Amino acid sequence: MLVVVEQSLNGLQFGLLLFLLAAGLTLVFGIMDFVNLAHGSLYMMGAYFAATFVAWTGNFILGAVMALGATLLLGILLEFVALRHLYGRDHLDHVLATFGLILFFNDAVRLIWGPAGLALPLPAWLTVPVQLLPGVYYPAYRLSIIAVALLVAALLYVVVMRTRIGMLIRAGASNREMIGALGINIKLLFTLVFGLGAALAGLAGLMQAPILTVQIGMGENILILAFVIIVIGGIGSIRGAFMAAIFVGMIDTLGRAFLPDLLRKVLSSTAASTAAPALSSMLIYLLMAIVLVVRPEGLFPAAKR
């Protein structure tokens, strides 16, 4: 029972983290119609910036905020220098250009920080376990990830649905040319949205950094999960990304935790121990395949253009 609660919380935490990544990706796609493979690189840069700034300032929160700002600036710079020339091009061009950026970022990181991974140590006050229920403890840091991610999700909802800039973003998603014609500075809006997406990716990266090591290519596997989430949730839909992210986070975490034991009840223990790792890593993709068969446009598609 205890393990179930703990693993469910782990799943929720992983899902929320995936949401931060997927939200930026789906926002950029929904509004600029731009496919950004380098989103995972921004995630990685967020983690590297955090590790550097935290070591430099000696303060975890200050370092994290500085890393967030740095990722935001990096995103804006990237958009300004290279990516804005690609809007309106074929999606294949986006994929190739951003694939090139991934190569660049991976080697740039290797050049600057070296091939070995970095560690981002947590301050003492975040390492204590918190008692949730009598006898149920959970690491404070993972709880704070859940809190921060929920807060950001709520903030994102308010910004997109309740403010003027959010109105422009939604208008841009449904008809780019029209809001340009209405005198909105669409270039600036796009740059801002890209920066926002970059900051969300950076936030996900820096929050994940203390749990895993900060290393080259850390953004790539999680980027593919973010793709799966977007496909399941429906491209361009933040609500869909949220639901799908929680779903995928839960299934992945619970599958890895409990599938081996479940299989052992049905199969012989040797067969189970060979099949379980393969099956649990396939689980999400199976889910995606099922969603595609039933609803090819995703579970919560964005409103039709």
Added chain:
Amino acid sequence: MKSALNLRNVVVVLVIAGLVLLPVYSALTGKVFILTMFTRIIILALAAASLNLIMGYGGMMSFGHAAYLGIGGYAVGILAFEGTGSGFIQWPVALLASALFALVIGALSLRTRGVYFIMITLAFAQMAYYIASSLSRYGADDGLTIYKRSNFGGVVDLSNRTQFYYVCLACLLGGTYLIWRIVNSRFGLVVQGVRSNEQRMQAIGFNANRYRLVCFVISGTICGLAGALLANNTDFVSPAVMYWTRSGDLMVMVILGGMGTLFGPVIGAIVFLLLEELLSQVTEYWAMIMGPLLLLIVLFARGGIMGLLGRFSRG
């Protein structure tokens, strides 16, 4: 009818002649390295050519093509490991396994279009990667060493460097010929028609998705052959063969050479891999140059090398 003697065709003929004569050069100068390097280039050119069939002619942007390299490779590796050394069994199994995988993946992925298709093929290839990484009997992450290359009785000896080179070259030229025949057949014309206007093809009575799927399976099968060759070339197969960056590399080769041209992928593969080799000799951080170079190619040189050559010959 365009004149046959234009810059493009001259370059293609020169490249093919160069590839055919390469072992002679290697034997005369004693540079063995160049032969092994070009064997790899030719194998990956075959994979790129197969990707071009669906990407260039079919309009299906698959970002998971490296999966077939892995499946073809693992078919050879696993059979060799389990004691079946005959190439007459290994290679057909490799082709069949790739075709089956392409059939399943294609049937699911082709329910979607555009970016979804890119992401989904990527995700399925990544799934294949994770499955291979969890095959503990066959080396898991560390990969599987192949102690004996595919045995073709007395027909050819794959352990002989020159013979293996010519087998690979024959596969590349044969594959390209096959693709040429497909593209110019009624089937190929329908596939290209579906790429330009799916609705119209549907309206005149073609089942667009069925044509697409068959094309997807053919492409995957050809790439599976490249996988079997690659495994024989390296005497080794590991999940890294199907890592998604390899799929990206294949895509880059196709675009660099010229998507939708018959020999574009071959030229793209040669240029890409030679560039990689050269840059990695100059600096350890070659990808820092290669990445922005890709960006520039996308921004300024659409149509790839074949497109550029075509532009020059028009004057």
